[in-house]
Amino acid sequence: MALQSLDIKQRSATTTPSTQVRQTTEVAKLIDVSTCIGCKACQSACMEWNDLRPEVGSCSGVHDNPTDLGPEAWTVMRFSEVELDGRLEWLIRKDGCMHCSDPGCLKACPAPGAIIQYSNGIVDFHQENCIGCGYCVTGCPFNIPRLSAKDSKAYKCSLCSDRVAVNQAPACAKVCPTGAIQFGAKEDMKDYAEQRIADLRERGFAKAGLYDPPGVGGTHVMYVLQHADQPGLYHGLAEDPSISPLVSLWKGVAKPLATAVLAAVSLGSLFHYVTKGPNEVAKDIEDEIEREERAAREREEKEGAK
Amino acid sequence: MKFTRRQFLKLSSAGLGGSSIVLMGFSPTAALAEARAYKLARAVETRNTCPYCSVACGLLMYSIGDKSKNVQQDIIHIEGDPDHPVSRGSLCPKGAGLLDFIHSPNRLKYPEVREAGSKEWKRISWDEALDRVAALMKEDRDANFVAQNAEGVTVNRWLTTGLLAASASSNEAGYITHKVVRATGMIAFDNQARV
Numbered sequence: 001m002a003l004q005s006l007d008i009k010q011r012s013a014t015t016t017p018s019t020q021v022r023q024t025t026e027v028a029k030l031i032d033v034s035t036c037i038g039c040k041a042c043q044s045a046c047m048e049w050n051d052l053r054p055e056v057g058s059c060s061g062v063h064d065n066p067t068d069l070g071p072e073a074w075t076v077m078r079f080s081e082v083e084l085d086g087r088l089e090w091l092i093r094k095d096g097c098m099h100c101s102d103p104g105c106l107k108a109c110p111a112p113g114a115i116i117q118y119s120n121g122i123v124d125f126h127q128e129n130c131i132g133c134g135y136c137v138t139g140c141p142f143n144i145p146r147l148s149a150k151d152s153k154a155y156k157c158s159l160c161s162d163r164v165a166v167n168q169a170p171a172c173a174k175v176c177p178t179g180a181i182q183f184g185a186k187e188d189m190k191d192y193a194e195q196r197i198a199d200l201r202e203r204g205f206a207k208a209g210l211y212d213p214p215g216v217g218g219t220h221v222m223y224v225l226q227h228a229d230q231p232g233l234y235h236g237l238a239e240d241p242s243i244s245p246l247v248s249l250w251k252g253v254a255k256p257l258a259t260a261v262l263a264a265v266s267l268g269s270l271f272h273y274v275t276k277g278p279n280e281v282a283k284d285i286e287d288e289i290e291r292e293e294r295a296a297r298e299r300e301e302k303e304g305a306k
Numbered sequence: 307m308k309f310t311r312r313q314f315l316k317l318s319s320a321g322l323g324g325s326s327i328v329l330m331g332f333s334p335t336a337a338l339a340e341a342r343a344y345k346l347a348r349a350v351e352t353r354n355t356c357p358y359c360s361v362a363c364g365l366l367m368y369s370i371g372d373k374s375k376n377v378q379q380d381i382i383h384i385e386g387d388p389d390h391p392v393s394r395g396s397l398c399p400k401g402a403g404l405l406d407f408i409h410s411p412n413r414l415k416y417p418e419v420r421e422a423g424s425k426e427w428k429r430i431s432w433d434e435a436l437d438r439v440a441a442l443m444k445e446d447r448d449a450n451f452v453a454q455n456a457e458g459v460t461v462n463r464w465l466t467t468g469l470l471a472a473s474a475s476s477n478e479a480g481y482i483t484h485k486v487v488r489a490t491g492m493i494a495f496d497n498q499a500r501v
Contacts, residue, residue: 006341044402048383053406124341161341175386177396266323
């Protein structure tokens, strides 16, 4: 059941512990925004591999196509034109699931086994267990999952977990003609990012850096940004993403508290039953009630006879 | 069935309690989950070259069946060939979408001819098509071939016919195509060997 590369680390709405003994390599995808040409080969390859065919859309006046992520578009290129120091820059970011170490979607999900985190870092949706509540959409700090109107189930990038399980790169990373998408062990990806950042700094991008936000425990999809001090420039990439306080409140405090209260009520009821026993009516009171009832019935019968 | 008020309350509270306990995560389920099964296991892998542009990226085409005699092969997936020296596994968006190009209802699968003055495309056999192209080429070349220009210099030009050859060819196939076409004196010509 559990492939060695895909031992389960976390499972939504499940209290039984997951396997924790085997140590597997943590993987990551590195997207170098500075070498992306926006060709969308990654989008094509993603749809081809994952058997997704969204409706043919229409031109919205900009290069973004499809204009947004969808149940059948797990990755889209986001094009932003920004002016910095009087220079126009065309920033192209490949948007999609970030595969957080601390996934907000998984934390918010109430359906057991609908969201899985593997020990290699991939966060995967299992649609057969999805109940379509949409909590993952609100729980996600990056606004990634999308509910399908066809089957009311949530979909998003799986980091090609089926390919990674047999040691192939995700379809988008393999296809990328400029090498802007790299795939490998997370440590190696960080090393590669360091080289890219040094190169960018040399070329005048003093604020170049790696986007691996600590607010969600780091991610398994990382960006090399020319302007790492302003991630918002890249089509509103979150500055400091974290799981919504409401999700943390519900799953962090409210749920254990409610569980404790429920347990206390059950326990209290048991003790009450043992010490006090059921509420019994004394024999003479019952006799009196019966007498009164009989009298009432007789009265009714008499009136009925008249 | 007789159902007293007390029984009703008991049943209701038991149901409420039970569902609350389940909701609070007291319902143990086996922690089972699997990645989607790898869809290329045992698929037939065929190497080829992308038909679009003259970069000629390497392809791996995957088909259902295992080439056994009772199975009709059908391509289910295409991705880049990591062993190809030019593309090393990568592709452009057009190459990455080749699967739908192959299965497109608009794809041309056999030679067709539209006769002069006709609005209809008519299907013809490969033999018919090749014979006809060869005959027309010879006829045109015999009529218009320029062996010498006005100054009497030998030029051996054939300017009235052009040829657009395949892009999905190897270096060797491109070389041979180039030699054959240039040998006829044809000038207007494009194929893989351009790059």
